[in-house]
Amino acid sequence: MKTEHLISQIRQKKSFLCVGLDTDLDKIPAHLLDDEDPIFAFNKAIIDATHPYCVAYKPNIAFYEAYGLKGWKSLERTLEYLNVNHPEIFTIADAKRGDIGNTSTRYAKAFFDTMDFDSITIAPYMGRDSVEPFLEFGDRHTILLALTSNQGAFDFQTQKVGDRELYKEVLATSKTYKGSERLMYVVGATKASFLKEIRQIVPESFLLVPGVGAQGGSLQEVCKYGITKDIGLLVNSSRGILYASNGQDFAQVAAKKAKEIQGEMELELAKLP
Numbered sequence: 366m367k368t369e370h371l372i373s374q375i376r377q378k379k380s381f382l383c384v385g386l387d388t389d390l391d392k393i394p395a396h397l398l399d400d401e402d403p404i405f406a407f408n409k410a411i412i413d414a415t416h417p418y419c420v421a422y423k424p425n426i427a428f429y430e431a432y433g434l435k436g437w438k439s440l441e442r443t444l445e446y447l448n449v450n451h452p453e454i455f456t457i458a459d460a461k462r463g464d465i466g467n468t469s470t471r472y473a474k475a476f477f478d479t480m481d482f483d484s485i486t487i488a489p490y491m492g493r494d495s496v497e498p499f500l501e502f503g504d505r506h507t508i509l510l511a512l513t514s515n516q517g518a519f520d521f522q523t524q525k526v527g528d529r530e531l532y533k534e535v536l537a538t539s540k541t542y543k544g545s546e547r548l549m550y551v552v553g554a555t556k557a558s559f560l561k562e563i564r565q566i567v568p569e570s571f572l573l574v575p576g577v578g579a580q581g582g583s584l585q586e587v588c589k590y591g592i593t594k595d596i597g598l599l600v601n602s603s604r605g606i607l608y609a610s611n612g613q614d615f616a617q618v619a620a621k622k623a624k625e626i627q628g629e630m631e632l633e634l635a636k637l638p
């Protein structure tokens with residue numbers, strides 16, 4: 366998907382919400398467990414209920430890999446359901462891949478070709494040749510981990526490498542990669558106070574921002590310095606939406622949560638010139 370299409374979706378829906386599909390058989394409503402594919406049944410109900418309020422879905426691959434072949438099948442069915450019924454919605458494989466170039470080309474084929482994701486999250490640690498194979502795919506986006514939402518982000522990402530912090534080095538150096546116009550970056554909502562400086566390095570890039578809801582990040586704090594004239598933000602919530610209820614009404618309650626966040630986003634968008 367081209368960035369212009371994503372921006373136009375955001376403007377139409379007045380939402381930059383990404384719903385994280387972190388589907389866990391230990392957390393989904395018990396009545397779904399009798400289905401032949403409970404993960405897909407849950408995802409389909411969540412998508413049917415929440416799609417008016419969001420512009421992206423982000424399955425975290427770990428939640429599917431955890432169930433082996435069955436999990437991969439559920440992921441494949443979920444992606445196909447999205448691409449057939451909601452082709453305008455941006456899809457993110459939260460896979461955090463990246464390896465030597467030869468191997469990254471296989472990861473890129475897996476997620477962009479064999480599966481048809483619009484984007485994938487990538488760990489930048491192995492550098493240029495581990496990232497550029499993903500950037501070769503036109504109209505697909507590579508979302509580099511810059512400053513993550515977890516406490517461990519302070520172990521390495523905020524440590525200085527020469528004159529500047531590692532996450533700043535990731536942002537600045539990655540801008541020199543071939544195809545860098547298709548880069549986006551992960552910045553945790555719990556790190557909103559870093560966004561002013563991040564925007565000095567990547568003033569216009571889209572940021573995928575996980576960490577509102579269950580991790581306690583604030584949408585308003587993220588928007589304060591993160592939002593751009595073309596929005597430039599996809600804010601993710603997974604557990605806060607998916608597991609707001611685990612009764613028969615789980616999908617309606619998830620939709621209510623998604624609508625609440627969309628309402629807050631609409632207020633932030635109204636502040637833009």
Ligand SMILES: O=c1ccn([C@@H]2O[C@H](COP(=O)(O)O)[C@@H](O)[C@H]2O)c(=O)[nH]1
Pocket residue numbers: 385387425459512513514515551552553575576577578579580601602603604605
């Ligand atoms: O820095 C990061 C990078 C990725 N994530 C992922 O986003 C979701 C967040 O889920 P919540 O339930 O809304 O907390 C999950 O898939 C993480 O693996 C992140 O949280 N932080």
